[in-house]
Amino acid sequence: MTELLAVAVAVLGAGLALTVVLLLRARSELSAERKRSAALEADLDAALRPRPAATATERAVRRVVETATRVREHGFAGLLGRSLDDLASWAADERTEIANIAASDGTVTLLFSDIEGSTELNHRLGDAAWVRLLAAHDTVVRSRVERYRGQVVKTAGDGFMVAFRDAEAACRAALGVQRDLRRSLDPKLRPVRVRIGIHTGTVVSRDGDYFGRNVAMAARVADKAVGGEVLASAAVVEALDDDAAVELVKAADVELRGLPGRHELFRVERKDAR
Template sequence: MTSTLGVLCALLVVALVVAVTTVARLRRHLALSEAMVRQLEEDLDAALRPRPPVSSAERAMRALVGTAARVRERGVAGMLSASLDDLATWASDEQSDILQVAAPDGTVTLLFSDIEDSTALNDRLGDKAWVRVLASHDALVRAMVDKRRGRVVKTAGDSFMVAFREPVAAVLAARGIQRALARTLDPRLRLTPVRVRIGIHTGTVISRDGDYFGRNVAMAARVAALADGGEVLVTQAVRDEAADSEDRRMRFEEAGTVELKGLPGEHDLWRLVVET
């Protein structure tokens, strides 16, 4: 009996030693894992919030990372819930970025764009493919905006709000976007029927009784909402400015007289002729 107890005690001691050793080893592994996680978090934070981009290629890569992060945080449905109206409302409260590109006479040209039927397109492609399509679309739009010295004021999902100093620059950027989409060699955009609708309006951004700035922003957004995919609609003010330009690449055709939600009176719209 004494011998059996001795053996049991010895086994318990061995088991205790093994357990203590195992716990110590697990603690070391846990500490190492925690250190690796902290390092990964620091690296990820640095990657998501680096210095300002210096090239179109770098900007496009960040757009992909940013889009993926938004999808992770809010889901695709939440990311795409913003509309042209959302951008217009935001811009009415945030004037400083737009004022930086205003012409000497206090006017600015606003371009709104988004992808036609983007929700249905997302549903058909699936989230992963849709994120890649968005990144390609984003890079293409930004490249054309940069080429004409525009300023991306705000983006929401697949929608863009861009400010230009002159109407001609905005029209040429819109023309470039539509032609690039039609001719692109990017397989994600060539195999996917991505059709962008664009609206352009020019007007003063100097607030007068809290009215003019918001009115012109809203008008640009309303015009974009009336466009079909692949179409560029402009207001009479933009067409008049473009007609006085020596650039003969811009031709317009009448798009009719319309009423715009929340804006009094009737408004003449013109369709930019885009030759691909």
């Protein structure tokens, strides 16, 4: 009887050891697969990343094409009228500096983001944990902004205002932020849901900051988003190229606080998400 018990114990011990070995091997293989998947995704993002004009000649050609397109769509009168409206608003402030306008046609694409329910989340976590959460959140946002060559204009608490040279870069950066937050293994980021709004238009640049009605528009678009969502204005739809790697799906016609009329908003999605 004792011998049978010893044999049974030995068999169970061997089985347990084999199970532990198999479990460790499976964990190692899963970790390797995750790393390969992350590397492939990074390579894909890099391959599709918007590329600025490499030479002065290429930049000049792009400016000619953009101007010709706007003239064809709006006519000279429409193009001039819009420029005069903007110049009139700029002239109202003698301290205005226009030298840092981002794009050749005087437009930038602005992205506003903030954490949904941040006040309640701060109260629930406490100040110390909230500060650590903000640091982790900021790292995610700044990483995507840098990848898509954006410029952080300013931050306020849990919110970001970011400028991009083109609309696709802003949309892809926003989707990247949402994806990184959903997939993050950092426990501090699990309760974070960020809402993002994007708008393209002319702005006034002064002392490293941006001003004007289009800044207000971008902020109001972000106000309409819910956590985990990226919304964009109709101007972003117009600014995107036909072969852009993102898709804008009609979401709603809404009123925006402080801005007259109703405005079309679109949900930003990856083209391969459907």
